[in-house]
Amino acid sequence: MLQEVAVVWAGDMVINLAKKGNNIIFTYHSNKVEADKVVTEVLSLGQKAIAYQLDVSNIKNFDAFLDQVSGHLTQHEGSPNFDFLINNAGAGIYGSVSETTEEAFDAMMNVHFMILDDPAGTYTYLIEELNKLDFAYVELMRRSPYFPSPAHYPKDDEIEFFGRKIRQTIIANAGYDKDSTEAELDKGIAKLISFGTLFIANPDLPQRFEKNAALNEPDKATMFSGAEHGYIDYPLLND
Ligand SMILES: Cc1cc2nc3c(=O)[nH]c(=O)nc-3n(C[C@H](O)[C@H](O)[C@H](O)COP(=O)(O)O)c2cc1C
Secondary structure (H helix, E strand, O other): OOOOOEOOOOOOOHHHHHHHEEEEEEEEEOOOOHHHHHHHHHHHHOOOEEEEEOHHHHHHHHHHHHHHHHHHHHHHHHOOOOOEOOOOOOOOOOOHHOOOOHHHHHHHHHOOOOOOHHHHHHHHHHHHOOOOOOOEEEEEEEOOOOOOOOOOOOOOOHHHHHHHOOOHHHHHHHHOOHHHHHHHHHOOOOOEEEEEEHHHOOOHHHHHHHHOOOOOOOHHOOOOOOOOOOOOOOOOOOO
16 A cells, blocks of 8 residues: 655654554754654554754755655655645744843744745745646735734735736635625635634624624634633624
């Protein structure tokens, strides 16, 4: 049986994926001893595993990493292709502001909030490469009003600027309401719109849009933390 190959950015996920019958390539930042233990555990589960060192905060490392992965897969599996890429790299600094060094802060920002010198050029390159691949859709997120872009970022409408270059079906995302959804779909670039906040606050959002009904006001205070309150108890239209 052809087994599926996953490339993962470390974490407990490696073991869980191996338990589900996947062969794994994963990365670690500096702890080779722990990475080797994970490889041994995956092998004991009857799956293949290999760990590569990669510092994801420096994109200059990515080409060499891709060459390593492609070379390994070609040599051992007969093809450079893999089935899943799970990009779950993350870093946290658990200390007070006064304990945090500039280097540690920069390293965290470089993983989580990369600021590009040339975002239009970088994403255009990415899109051109994605256009060569065969898959169903791209979800294209507009810039968030909550996270203003750096001053050198273009001010163009992202859906128009990038969307026109994308070959796959586009799902546009971020900050849409009914009117802006209809206006976006009328443009014809995005075929679908996805919702986060409004759907959390309105479990019957499609029906409300259809009936032009009022929407529940999202409560941001219950949204990014806490338990089920604020996720399962917004009223339906007929409640
Ligand atoms: C409660 C909540 C949690 C979210 N968590 C994540 C997340 O972990 N990763 C991510 O990429 N986006 C996350 N998002 C962003 C959504 O995926 C989506 O892009 C966004 O909500 C769309 O904008 P909208 O909420 O205005 O519709 C989150 C959004 C909300 C409301």
